[in-house]
Amino acid sequence: MKPRKAILVILAASFAAALPLAAYASGRGEGKDPGIPSSCQDCHASTSPRFAVAGAHARYELSGHKTIGDSAYANGEGCQKCHTNEGFVAFTKKGEPDPKEFVADPSQPGCFTCHMPHETGDFSLRTVSPVTLANGKTFDVGNGNLCATCHRATADASKTVAPMPANRVAPYWGSHHGPQADLVMGTNAYEFPGRKYGSSSHKDIINDGCISCHMSLPKGRAGLSLEIGGHSFMIAGRVHGADTLNLSACVSCHRDMKQVPGTTVFGIIAQEDYDHDGRKEPVQLEVQGLLDRFVNKAGTGLLQKLTPPFYNADGSFNFVRSDAVRPLGEVAAFYNYRMIMDDRSMGIHNTKYIIQILYDTIQSLDPTFDVSLRPQ
Numbered sequence: 001m002k003p004r005k006a007i008l009v010i011l012a013a014s015f016a017a018a019l020p021l022a023a024y025a026s027g028r029g030e031g032k033d034p035g036i037p038s039s040c041q042d043c044h045a046s047t048s049p050r051f052a053v054a055g056a057h058a059r060y061e062l063s064g065h066k067t068i069g070d071s072a073y074a075n076g077e078g079c080q081k082c083h084t085n086e087g088f089v090a091f092t093k094k095g096e097p098d099p100k101e102f103v104a105d106p107s108q109p110g111c112f113t114c115h116m117p118h119e120t121g122d123f124s125l126r127t128v129s130p131v132t133l134a135n136g137k138t139f140d141v142g143n144g145n146l147c148a149t150c151h152r153a154t155a156d157a158s159k160t161v162a163p164m165p166a167n168r169v170a171p172y173w174g175s176h177h178g179p180q181a182d183l184v185m186g187t188n189a190y191e192f193p194g195r196k197y198g199s200s201s202h203k204d205i206i207n208d209g210c211i212s213c214h215m216s217l218p219k220g221r222a223g224l225s226l227e228i229g230g231h232s233f234m235i236a237g238r239v240h241g242a243d244t245l246n247l248s249a250c251v252s253c254h255r256d257m258k259q260v261p262g263t264t265v266f267g268i269i270a271q272e273d274y275d276h277d278g279r280k281e282p283v284q285l286e287v288q289g290l291l292d293r294f295v296n297k298a299g300t301g302l303l304q305k306l307t308p309p310f311y312n313a314d315g316s317f318n319f320v321r322s323d324a325v326r327p328l329g330e331v332a333a334f335y336n337y338r339m340i341m342d343d344r345s346m347g348i349h350n351t352k353y354i355i356q357i358l359y360d361t362i363q364s365l366d367p368t369f370d371v372s373l374r375p376q
């Protein structure tokens with residue numbers, strides 16, 4: 001008996017007690033792989049198991065969940081509920097972690113974070129409960145709720161943004177790196193008093209939200225590459241050495257959408273020339289044009305021109321020792337800029353809300369900015 005099979009057989013005895021009887025009643029010596037209990041073969045059979053475990057694994061190996069690797073240090077102070085497999089599992093069972101708690105040898109979000117195959121006998125998701133965002137609004141978009149449990153802002157912008165000493169605003173201050181759920185819903189950026197905000201309908205019409213767009217794969221034999229779709233969780237990656245977008249989800253609604261040749265830009269032209277450069281470009285380029293007004297390579301961005309600036313002329317963050325108080329408008333601008341940058345969809349998650357927020361933020365620092373094209 002090969003060592004791997006021997007381990008499975010030995011472990012089968014201990015697992016069997018915890019597993020649902022219906023799924024695990026059958027014994028050893030049956031099915032495709034007589035050497036291991038048939039109850040395990042749905043996933044662990046050496047040939048054609050019922051579930052494509054090895055395939056999911058191959059893509060997962062290349063995903064940020066596996067490779068970015070922050071579990072080792074984001075293993076306490078509440079960070080673990082999103083950053084470690086162990087922390088997330090505990091969070092779904094017990095709620096908010098004790099900030100002093102941590103586990104030895106934490107691991108990255110992995111198979112058992114999102115699934116509980118040894119308890120359920122399948123790949124149903126560990127949680128798909130609606131998610132309460134930091135500002136109290138609810139995110140409820142099908143199975144995408146799983147993703148939103150972790151990919152949400154950790155701050156309530158309306159309470160966090162306030163006049164504050166310059167030395168308290170560090171580059172990691174703000175909504176945190178994964179505010180996607182909030183932006184998909186169209187909420188929780190710093191919203192300027194007296195302005196009305198709307199939302200793209202993506203949140204209402206894409207059944208499983210995040211999952212529909214990020215894990216979709218083209219139908220048929222040619223499945224892009226392991227870097228894209230499925231358990232890579234990525235929409236962009238390399239195929240035969242070329243930057244490639246996975247349009248398979250988008251084209252079910254945007255039938256003519258193409259990748260802009262030679263770029264990783266989705267070919268969907270914006271309704272207006274939002275960045276005032278004289279051309280109606282694809283949405284992501286209009287959003288880039290607006291972000292360039294905050295920070296740009298020429299060093300002329302609004303956040304590079306304040307006293308003291310948030311960013312240096314070369315684009316690096318300007319750490320300030322001064323405790324002189326920054327006014328609300330400056331803090332709000334930094335917060336919103338960081339949030340849209342951290343979202344990283346360049347407007348795709350919610351074109352309407354993201355452009356409204358960028359418009360109001362630019363105008364608050366530059367009253368001459370023409371807002372007549374602000375989406376209504």
Ligand code: HEC
Nearest residue numbers: 008011012015039040042043053057111117118121122123
């Ligand atoms: C519904 C699918 C499924 C079934 C059924 C299943 N497993 Fe697993 N098992 C998994 C997955 C997924 C992994 C993680 C695999 C990976 O990382 O590639 C795993 C991993 C393991 C491991 C490696 C330990 C670890 O933590 O990675 C052992 C041992 C194991 N399973 C034993 C069993 C035994 C024994 C049975 C039958 C009683 C069984 N499994 C049934 C899905 C399943």
Ligand code: HEC
Nearest residue numbers: 068070074077078079082149150151152154176177178342
């Ligand atoms: C509500 C869930 C959540 C909490 C709490 C949280 N994070 Fe994160 N964090 C994320 C997500 C999701 C990402 C990935 C975002 C992305 O790639 O778009 C991330 C990304 C990061 C990154 C950047 C990773 C990279 O290089 O791309 C760092 C560093 C980080 N977190 C540290 C921390 C620390 C330290 C804490 C605790 C003080 C913490 N996080 C708390 C969800 C969370």
Ligand code: HEC
Nearest residue numbers: 051052053056057060065109110111113114115123211215
């Ligand atoms: C971040 C969450 C996440 C992680 C980590 C994850 N999965 Fe999944 N997995 C999902 C989601 C979401 C789906 C459903 C995809 C869909 O709706 O098409 C899924 C679906 C699957 C399926 C298809 C189930 C079916 O009924 O056909 C398999 C098999 C699977 N996962 C295996 C794995 C394995 C093996 C690992 C570890 C290598 C893993 N998953 C890690 C979220 C995750």
Ligand code: HEC
Nearest residue numbers: 064065068069070071082083088109146147150210214233
């Ligand atoms: C347990 C919390 C958790 C869940 C659930 C989760 N993620 Fe993540 N995700 C993270 C963290 C944390 C990171 C960054 C990893 C790190 O910092 O080590 C990340 C990274 C990513 C990345 C890579 C970003 C990059 O910078 O390359 C993508 C894409 C992603 N997640 C999409 C998803 C999608 C889609 C889902 C739902 C199927 C999902 N995530 C579910 C916590 C989670």
Ligand code: HEC
Nearest residue numbers: 144147148151180181184202209210213235236344345348
């Ligand atoms: C309409 C389809 C769609 C939906 C719905 C969607 N995304 Fe995205 N997402 C995108 C696109 C397109 C990008 C940009 C990808 C690129 O250019 O690399 C992106 C970028 C990202 C990134 C950054 C990845 C990177 O390459 O750095 C993360 C993380 C992410 N989305 C997570 C989520 C989460 C979590 C949800 C649900 C709350 C979600 N997305 C919903 C389409 C979608």
Ligand code: HEC
Nearest residue numbers: 200201202205206213249250253266268270271283348351
């Ligand atoms: C279930 C259908 C559906 C899917 C899937 C879908 N979209 Fe959309 N999308 C729409 C509809 C309808 C609108 C117009 C209404 C709106 O923005 O509220 C829209 C609007 C947009 C806009 C804003 C256009 C503008 O100028 O306001 C962008 C950008 C976009 N989609 C990109 C994408 C990308 C990229 C994908 C795939 C990753 C995708 N969509 C997947 C239905 C969908």
